[in-house]
Amino acid sequence: MSRDEHIAAASDDAIWGRRALANCPACDGTFWLPDDGVTAVSCPFCGQADLTPLGEASAPAAGSPPELLVPFSVDPAQLRQALARFAQSTRFAPPDLTPQNLHGRLRQLFLPMWLVDADAQAQWQAEAGFDYQVVSHREQFQNGQWRTQKIEETKIRWEPRLGTLRRRYENQVAPALEQHAQLEQTLGQFRRQEAIAYQPAALGEAIVRQPNRPPADAWPEAQETIKTRAAEECRQAAAADHLRQFRWSVQFAGQNWTQLLLPVYATYYRDDEGVVRRVFVHGQTGSLRGERRASMKKARRWALIIALGAAVLFVLSLILAAVGYFQPDVLPLALIIFVLALVVGGTAVSPLLLAWLVNNQQKPLPIT
């Protein structure tokens, strides 16, 4: 191990605690795993392959460490309930889709977001809106008399404003994962204001996803975030009630990139074909999103049972019909059982249809 590699390893330990780096060969996601769990951990993100340990030489340089972390705050009972509800509400659930399996495979996963600090120096211009009140009237004519009602309405007066800005913006967020937008769309927004200062110990047994977007890619989005913040500050500076058409000519300096970690629970089950189906739970709200797959095997079994029942009824109706040849009294009963056999036989297709519908209506999770 070279001196630089030693320093990098030491720095990684300081940042991440005792963790090992692993990679998913399917989705190419890189994760920091608790040191004892490198083997036989399927990718918590795509679930398509087991994570492969990465050599120390492949570890990223110890830049952009986490600065803030949003802790898990879902009540365990609520979490267990959400998983049970998901498993039990899936029709013809595959045998692997049980509350116990989902809960047993549950892993805490931290997803990264970029945090950037930057000094901004800009000239800006905008239209500042100031609220003012106008007096208007509504009048009513009834029984030959006018009744006047004075009302006050709020209007906005727009005035041009421009100026200079020299401010430092800290911890402005930008997506660190290509899938961040889909993730938030699927699971919901995170309450980032609940973030606490990062400590390696706070990670516990969680897996930490590494960014798959470099800061350079995320910078345009970070600039937009900073611009929105700057516009709001310019509104406050101008003592305006509203601001629109904010434009600026800006130069940034002193950029410093760190990470914010967002909490997500990840678990999975396997369908009939053994394909891993992922289930994610928002680490703050407990909101659950997972791929629902029905077991066609189970549906077929039910269909067969119903069809057999129909066949038995059919045979019984035939026997009664034969008896009816000699004893006409039983013929109506034979007819009834025959009709019943037809009805039951017709419903035999319904389990298959329902399972097919479940599988076809379900869209795959947009997180890949």
Place this chain on the structure above:
Amino acid sequence: MVELTSMTAFPPPDFVRTASAVPGIDVYMPRPPEETHQEIVDFHCPQCDGVTAYSAENGGLTCTFCGYYEPPRQEVVGKGAEAFEFTVETMDRAAQGWGVERQELVCQRCAAHLTLSTDSLTTTCPFCGSNQVIQAKAPQDVLRPRFLVPFSVTADACREKTAVWLGSSWMLPSDLKRLARTAEFAPIYIPYWTFDATTQADWRAEVAHTRQKQVFRDGRWETETVTEWRWESGRAGVEFDDLLVEGSQRLSQLLLSKVQNYDLRALVPYDASFLAGMHAQAYEVGLEAAWENGRQTMRARTKSACQAQATSQRMRNFSMNLSFADENWRYILLPLYLATYQYNGQPYQVIVNGQTGAIAGQRPVAWKKVALAMAGMLAPALVLGLIAFLLLYLGAGEGYGGLASIAAAVAFVVGLIAAIVTVSRAAGMDDL
């Protein structure tokens, strides 16, 4: 606003720094108009130091001594003149009324102390004859006159018009024309409020519909008219543009309404030079009171528009809900000539629109002439009556007597009608 990228200097010269509530951010706002306020503007000729005054003839300042001419400084803005909203702040300020501090002032030329009525905007120093215009304290004050229609009719033209007007009827004294030529026409700017608004009203009423019905009564068929009341409803709106409401109480509203055909397309921004040598009055009817008057007119017209939508004009239980939108106002000055002439020891008032020349006023009627005319109108009936009486009394030609009686009756009716028309026309000579 100039784009940041195309700014050669930052901040642009027409922007000034203003307070910022956030450290590290400087804020610039458009430079407010310069407060070059002069409370009293004195007009004198730069050539001969004589008195200058606004001339309706050539539309600028002229020196009455050397003929110096200074063209008007303001361009016509017409109906595009800035209008103001009824902000709470303005309404509160308007409620306080016109300033009362300008009662004493010192002439800018001869230092004489003058007393001025609180509603006058101009004065001429009785000692040195200089024309002075007194301006509102703050140029930014929306409650000062912002626009006016300049005089375009001269005092001489007014005299001519008045002479024609006074000589336009045989019912007026024949020496009135001569008086008109000697009358002094005082040019005065009268305060007016203009109001814009859009009204929208939902109305409902029971409307009468009549139909004919055959009824068998007392053994015979009769036609009877039956009225059916049906509920109708609708929505109507009226757009009001520059509704004029007088801001002065000194002049007869009736007379003013007869000469109110002002063309507001000639509005110019207020400039003291337009008032030089003229009288000008500040408003006495405040904004709120004037707006109440304006709304009264607007709601009456909107009510008419609603009622016009009904299928019949006979209705009952009429009700409507009216709302105003886009309400704006302006405070403007409009030109008027005032003249008072004496006839038989009685004062008579004439007013002439200083822009259009429309005229209204009081005219003494020569009632002796009118009485003679009436006598002339009734005289044929009297003569014919006498003839008929004589013919019938003397028994000569009874047929002619009858004819003469009929002719006398007809002549009396015709004469009476003509006399009534004449009297009513004579009474209408006076616009009041």
